[in-house]
Structures are given as structure tokens and as C-alpha cells.
Amino acid sequence: MDTTVTGGRGYRELLRTPHAWTFVLPGFAARQPFAMLTISIVLLVRHTTGSYGQAGAAAAVTGVAMAVFAPRFGRLADRFGQRAVLLPVVPAHAAAVAALTVLALERAPLWAVLAAAVPAGASVPQVGPMVRARWALALDGSPALMTAAAFESVTDEFTFVIGPVLATALCAGIHPAAGLIAEGALTLAGGWLFAASRRSAPAPAPRAAHGPGAFRGPSALSIPGVRLLAAAFWGIGAVFGGMQVALTAFTQSIGDPGSNGLLYGIFAAGNMLSGAVCGALGARGGSTPRGRLLVAYTLLVVVCCTLWAAGSPVLLSVLGLLTGACVAPTLVNGYTLVGSLVDAGARTEAFTWLTGAVAFGQAVAVTAAGQLADLWGPAAAFLVPLAGTAPALVVLLALRDRLAAGGPAPVPDAAAATVRACEAVAVD
Numbered sequence: 001m002d003t004t005v006t007g008g009r010g011y012r013e014l015l016r017t018p019h020a021w022t023f024v025l026p027g028f029a030a031r032q033p034f035a036m037l038t039i040s041i042v043l044l045v046r047h048t049t050g051s052y053g054q055a056g057a058a059a060a061v062t063g064v065a066m067a068v069f070a071p072r073f074g075r076l077a078d079r080f081g082q083r084a085v086l087l088p089v090v091p092a093h094a095a096a097v098a099a100l101t102v103l104a105l106e107r108a109p110l111w112a113v114l115a116a117a118v119p120a121g122a123s124v125p126q127v128g129p130m131v132r133a134r135w136a137l138a139l140d141g142s143p144a145l146m147t148a149a150a151f152e153s154v155t156d157e158f159t160f161v162i163g164p165v166l167a168t169a170l171c172a173g174i175h176p177a178a179g180l181i182a183e184g185a186l187t188l189a190g191g192w193l194f195a196a197s198r199r200s201a202p203a204p205a206p207r208a209a210h211g212p213g214a215f216r217g218p219s220a221l222s223i224p225g226v227r228l229l230a231a232a233f234w235g236i237g238a239v240f241g242g243m244q245v246a247l248t249a250f251t252q253s254i255g256d257p258g259s260n261g262l263l264y265g266i267f268a269a270g271n272m273l274s275g276a277v278c279g280a281l282g283a284r285g286g287s288t289p290r291g292r293l294l295v296a297y298t299l300l301v302v303v304c305c306t307l308w309a310a311g312s313p314v315l316l317s318v319l320g321l322l323t324g325a326c327v328a329p330t331l332v333n334g335y336t337l338v339g340s341l342v343d344a345g346a347r348t349e350a351f352t353w354l355t356g357a358v359a360f361g362q363a364v365a366v367t368a369a370g371q372l373a374d375l376w377g378p379a380a381a382f383l384v385p386l387a388g389t390a391p392a393l394v395v396l397l398a399l400r401d402r403l404a405a406g407g408p409a410p411v412p413d414a415a416a417a418t419v420r421a422c423e424a425v426a427v428d
Contacts, residue, residue: 014147017138019200026197027131028155030190033183034124035163037097038062038362039244039264040171040179044104045113046248047176054110056245056370058100061114063241063363065121067356071221073126074352081204082130082348083195090191093123094184101180121359125191128156129351130201132335136347137202146278146289149335153275153328164244164268168261202348220350224402225341229334230357231395232297236327237361238388239304243267243320244362245369246307246381250316253378259313266317270324271331278332289333290403296329297396301389307382323385337403361388 015021038059045055077085096119103116135148167179220226244264251260303322310316334354342350365384372380 011147011151014144014151017144020138022197023131023134023194023200024155026190026194027127028159029186030125030127030194031131031156032159032163032190033186034128035159036167036179036183036186037120037124038241038366039164039248039261040167040183041100041117042245042248042366043168043171044101044176044180047171048104048107049110052245052249052370052373053367054113054370056366056368057110058104058113058117059241060363060367061117062121063237063359063366065118066124067360067363069122070124070126070129070352070356070359071219071349074129074349075219075346077126077130077133077348078202078346079204082133082201083198084204086125086127086130086191086195089123089125090187090195093120093125093191094188096120096123097180097184097187101177101184105177124359125187126348126352126355127191127194128152129348129355130194131155132351133202133348134200138200146332146336150275150278150328150332152335153278153331154272156331158268158272162265164264165261168258172258220342220346221353223341223350224399225337226350226353228396228399228402229337230353232293232330232334232392233354233357234361235297235389235392236330237358237363238365239300239323239327239361239385240358241362241365242369242381242384242388243323245366245373246378246384247316247320249369249373249381250378251313254313256313263313263316263320267320267324270321271328272324273328274325275328275332278329289336290400292329293333293337293403294396294400296326296333297389297393300326300330301386301393304386304389307385308379310382311379341403364388 015024041059041062042052042055045058046052049055073085073089096116100113100116100120103113132149132152135152136145139145139148166182170178170182221230247263247267248257248260251257251263300323303319303326307316307319307323310319335351338347338350338354365388368387369381369384372384
């Protein structure tokens with residue numbers, strides 16, 4: 001589609017893209033519940049069981065279920081259309097969350113809570129990837145795609161500024177289950193509102209592109225670059241999950257649990273502000289999305305090395321802000337790269353693989369951080385973001401050639417990979 005938006009003109013021109021507001025506003029409303037889900041589960045189960053480990057396990061099962069089923073829903077959306085997927089999934093998610101809430105309040109056995117967490121996670125509406133697929137359609141081939149990716153990162157993180165604060169306030173000020181109840185209600189309202197916006201939605205892909213079945217044909221995950229980005233986004237999920245549990249444990253340890261939402265909001269605000277800057281600056285200085293991704297990820301690992309040593313809310317606020325500031329460029333440039341790696345008929349699925357990777361990393365992280373918090377306290381839980389991002393950075397550096405469009409690059413040996421990666425970072 002031809003568009004007058006260019007990367008240097010910024011957000012104002014981006015939002016003048018035809019029909020943009022018809023999915024931007026409903027998409028924001030529909031994504032708000034996702035930012036509340038994990039933290040609401042942690043707070044409720046921690047309240048009913050007294051264990052961060054059990055709370056983290058329930059949140060982890062939710063995240064794993066979402067990671068497994070999200071790409072399936074993405075592929076169904078590419079095949080049959082977004083509306084056809086959202087209409088049944090939205091009420092199913094609300095019902096699953098209601099069941100999980102009742103079981104937790106009744107202090108059901110852990111296995112029953114974990115069993116209820118599976119459909120709650122599996123049915124999370126994949127609105128974020130659907131919005132990104134609409135931007136990719138509206139701006140196909142335009143330099144403004146990076147601005148759109150940055151805008152979506154800002155939107156995501158704005159929800160993560162509001163969501164945890166809202167969930168914490170509801171759970172602490174009204175009832176421990178209030179966060180999950182609000183999440184289910186917002187899912188119904190926002191999800192159906194987004195589904196009603198049909199003009200900007202990508203048309204279902206031709207049956208020939210997928211074969212007679214919904215899941216036949218090559219998956220977006222068959223593209224090497226998508227697999228590599230999924231590994232990188234898994235590390236980002238570890239940052240999100242580790243920070244959520246570690247901050248909860250930290251604020252409990254200092255006797256101020258109400259500040260949990262504020263501290264996590266500062267972390268998310270760093271992400272949001274950094275994403276806004278990425279979109280405003282665009283691709284300046286001749287740098288490439290791949291180079292910017294590697295630089296941002298390296299800085300993220302460096303900052304994560306310091307989190308465990310933060311012993312005060314003030315210092316933790318500063319480090320959390322810096323951590324969030326390093327996350328946004330990774331997300332922005334990762335989503336930008338997907339547009340050059342994946343055909344239009346599989347973009348929603350590709351975006352859901354990345355979203356699912358974040359959810360899976362978050363699930364593993366909340367489990368690990370919960371166990372570490374129970375055994376050794378908040379400082380140990382703050383090691384989880386580093387444990388997730390450091391290996392992902394090594395993989396990114398070793399296989400960075402796979403982020404180029406046009407197919408897989410040969411796998412280099414370990415020594416050559418390290419040398420070439422360091423040289424390439426310097427060049428980019």
C-alpha cells in the first residue's frame with residue numbers, strides 16, 4: 001500500500017495512516033489485560049498460599065500455555081481472519097480466568113490451580129501481534145515500519161506501566177482477587193471492541209498458501225531469522241518475569257508491598273521512553289536494525305549484571321529504569337526485522353512466535369525467581385534476568401547472519417562466530 005508516512009516524520013504522520021485509529025485505540029484497550037494477568041496471578045496465589053514458589057509456578061504454567069498456543073492462534077488468524085479467532089477466544093479466556101480465581105480463593109490443591117492456569121494462558125487473545133500485522137499491511141515496504149514498531153513498543157510498555165500498578169492497587173486496596181476479575185472484564189470489553197474493527201484487518205490468506213488444513217504448509221518458525229529472534233525474545237521474557245517476582249519479593253522484604261507496582265512501573269517507563277526515542281530518531285547514522293539490536297542487547301546484559309546488588313528502592317528504581325531503557329531497542333528492531341524476513345501471509349504467526357517466546361521466557365523466569373526468592377531472598381531472584389539474557393546474547397552474536405533476509409546462513413564454527421560477531425558489531 002502506498003503511504004505518505006516516512007520514517008523521519010514521526011508519530012504524527014504515522015497516525016495519519018488510513019484507518020490507523022480504528023485499530024490503535026481498540027488494540028490498546030484489548031492489550032491492557034495482558035499486562036495485568038501474570039502479576040495478578042502472583043499476588044493472588046501468594047496471598048492464598050504464602051509461597052512465592054507456588055505463585056511463580058501458577059504464573060509460569062499460564063505463560064507456557066500462552067507460548068505454546070499463541071503461534072497456533074496467529075496462524076489461524078492468518079488463515080481465517082482475526083475476527084474469526086477473537087470472537088470465541090475472548091469469552092473463553094474470561095471464563096478460564098474466572099475458574100482460576102475461584103480455585104485459588106478456595107485454596108484448592110496446587111495441581112488444580114495449575115490445571116486451571118493452562119486454559120487461562122492458552123486462551124490469551126493475541127491482540128498485540130494482530131495490531132502489528134495491521135501496521136505491516138498498511139505500511140508494506142515503507143521506512144515508517146520502524147516507527148510503527150517503536151510506536152507499538154511504546155504502547156505495549158505504556159500498558160505495562162498502567163497494568164501492574166492497577167493490578168497491585170486493586171489487589172492491595174480492594175481484594176486479592178480484584179486484579180484477575182478486572183483482567184477478565186477488560187478482556188471481554190477490549191477484545192470484542194478490537195474484533196469489531198474490520199476495515200484495517202488483513203484479509204485471510206488464500207487456502208493455497210496453507211493447504212487444505214489450517215496448520216499445513218511451512219511455519220514462520222521455519223525461517224532461521226525468526227528462530228533466532230525468538231531466542232532473543234525469550235531472554236527479554238526472562239527480564240520481565242524475573243523483575244516481576246524479584247520486585248514483589250523485594251517490596252515484601254522491606255515491608256512496603258504497595259510500592260511493587262510503582263517500581264515495576266518505573267522499569268516499564270524506561271522501556272516506554274526508550275521506545276519513543278527509537279521511533280522519533282528512526283534509522284539515523286546509517287546503522288542497521290541488526291546492529292542496533294546487538295548493541296542494545298549487549299547493554300541490557302551489562303545492566304542486568306548489577307540488579308542483584310541493589311539494596312534500596314532508590315537504587316533499584318534507577319537500575320530498573322536503565323534495564324527498561326535497554327529492552328525497548330531490542331523489541332523495536334526485532335519486530336522491524338520480522339517485516340523483512342516473513343511474507344505478508346504469515347506475519348501474524350511470526351509476531352506471535354516472538355510474543356510467545358517472551359511469554360515462555362517470562363514463565364521460566366517467574367518459576368526460577370520464585371524459588372530463589374523463597375530460598376535465598378530477593379537478591380537471588382534478581383539474578384534471573386542475567387541468566388536469561390546472557391546466553392541469548394551469545395546465540396545472537398554467533399548466528400547474527402541469520403537475521404539477513406534471503407534464507408539461512410551457514411552455521412560458523414564457534415571461534416569464527418565470535419570473531420565475526422565482534423567485527424560486525426563494530427561495523428554496524
